[in-house]
Amino acid sequence: MSFYASSEGVAAAINRHATLWIGVLFLTIALLPTIIGPLFVEPVQGEVLSDIPNLPPDLSHPFGTQSEGRDVLAVLMRGTPATLAIGLIGGGVALVIGSALGFIAGFFGRRTDAIISTVVDVGLTIPPLAILILIGASFPVVSLLAMGIVVATTAWMSSARVIRAQVLSLKEREYVRVARLSGAGNFHIIFLELMPNLIPFLAANFVNAVTSTILASIGLEVLGLGPQQSRTLGSTIYEAMYHTAMWRGLWWWWLPPIVVLVLIFLGLFLISIGLDRYANPRLERH
């Protein structure tokens, strides 16, 4: 059985998911300097004093060098994957915590639900960056992994809320009742009956959690509270600001990380809209 019986069907489906694909395209463009960068520069050129400082872009340094003598392209080649890694780690952890609690709250209801829902409400009231600044100022965050996990602690609440609402509505469906009447346990119902129906929601939530994580981590990094072991896009912007790159006309230093970040945010936004349409076909009409 095929979903797209005719070539017209395929075209319509691509059209329908155009936002999704444009989003993927944006992310790919954001990754281009990282992918083809090694053809032009060596990763070690991202180290301090690997070349003359403040060189404008030319053939040997396509994005120039910054004030500490680092090659900006080499800095991007490290920073982009580092920022995306924080996003994926944070988004993954947030999705696991959020959907687990959402499942538990929606499925078991009563007091469990009341407790989890209150925690979620309180968590959604507190601005993530506020708590993260407090943590970042007291415990210097060292690694990308630590950064991702710390940020994830403030990014799981909306997943929990969405998944809880979905489980509440799904668990009253006919097929779940049938499964329960035929003696299926909670485990069976959660993983074999409910979970498969929630995959589009989980995917959309994952993308949103990745976005929140990157947003919060860049916010911390712009304040100078980034991971100390690795350079990310946010800490590159922080350094450029710290060294007043904009006023010294070194546009090739601060502009590339901003462009890459803008592409990442736009890409994630479009992917999230695309997945949302997939998860809620009723949105199609608008």
Next chain:
Amino acid sequence: MLRSYVVKRISIFFITVFVAVTINFIVIHITPQNPVAVLMGRLAARGAMVENGAQLLKFYTERFGLDQPLYVQYLMYLRNLLLHGDLGYSLAYFPAKVSAVVLPAIPWTLGLLFFANLVAAIVGNILGALAVWGRAPRLFTWVTYGFMSLAAIPFYLLALILLYLFAFLWPVLPSSGAFTPGSSRAFDLATSFEFIRHATLPVLSVALGLIGFWALSMRGAMASVMGEDYLTYARVKGLREPTIFFRYGMRNAMLPQVTAFAIDLGRLVSGQVLVELIFSYPGLGLVLYNALRTGDYFVIQGVVLFIIISVALAMLLLDLIYPLLDPRIRTASAI
């Protein structure tokens, strides 16, 4: 029903405040750095203010009762904070109190927040409504999509781009501060003009990112109003199109916007704090940034606590006002 909603909403506010205050206490007691000792070291290295420093150390030892059991310290901390609103002393500006450092910044932050929202709400609501209003040109739909894309980009990235465009490449607006340093200030036209010029870029950075947010939620609200009979009735009555659009369409779609706004308030405030830092605007963002750079621990905590509590309070008020605004919710037990 309404009553239990109000009780629930108010208790969430108090739990939030309690959690924020407690996290503040826990963090300060398990941090590997001792803020007071760090300060003492710095003062000693500078060879200055050591008398003040000794006084400070003694003060904090007594104040936090560092020889007391932990729960006593916690209760003392709660008493000082909640009964006296006392956040302690600034380490960088000792003997200034934290409140003396934080309070002057608050009007600037609130002002930016207000004007950015005012601009964004007016433009965004009209655009979003026009985007689904059948008789408006398609152009509005595309402009709305454009602003929705801008809404996906963090305020501080927009701020950096605007700073470059309008303060560096085409220097028509000032790049930092709320006034030109050394200029005379009075309640006159020149001062107001200077104030507006300095606020333009920070307000725009936040407003540009918010227009899409307002437009998006207005588009949804307006779409649900579009099929209503009273619009048809207004047309049959022969009312002019702008009257139908503003008085009949938008007015009825405005209400759900209040809740939409409350949901994103936290993200808005923390985003704006970073914008202030980029433009060196004298709000909480700049205070926070300076405190982070000088390790002024108690000021950091003061700013963070203020942000958490005021966001929670604003969300509480919006949620409580909303039922009063909408007669359908007030009378029915819909919640």
